[in-house]
Amino acid sequence: SDNVSRAVAAYLARCHFGYRSKDVAAWLGYSSAGGVGQAVGRVEAAGSRCERMVQKLARRLTNG
Numbered sequence: 053s054d055n056v057s058r059a060v061a062a063y064l065a066r067c068h069f070g071y072r073s074k075d076v077a078a079w080l081g082y083s084s085a086g087g088v089g090q091a092v093g094r095v096e097a098a099g100s101r102c103e104r105m106v107q108k109l110a111r112r113l114t115n116g
Contacts, residue, residue, distance in 0.1 A: 058080055059091035061080060062080055062088045063106060064110055067092060073085035073089060
């Protein structure tokens, strides 16, 4: 099963921090790197409100 928080974590790891999909899949319990790609797609398709929240999380993670 998948949830929003895991999809957001996958998106941040892949798109903001540059980790390989294969590694993200192993860390977050996805069955394959394709699942990470699907999660990233869901976050990207969620719209501007979700995008603002994800950007805020990324800033907090990188600024300590």
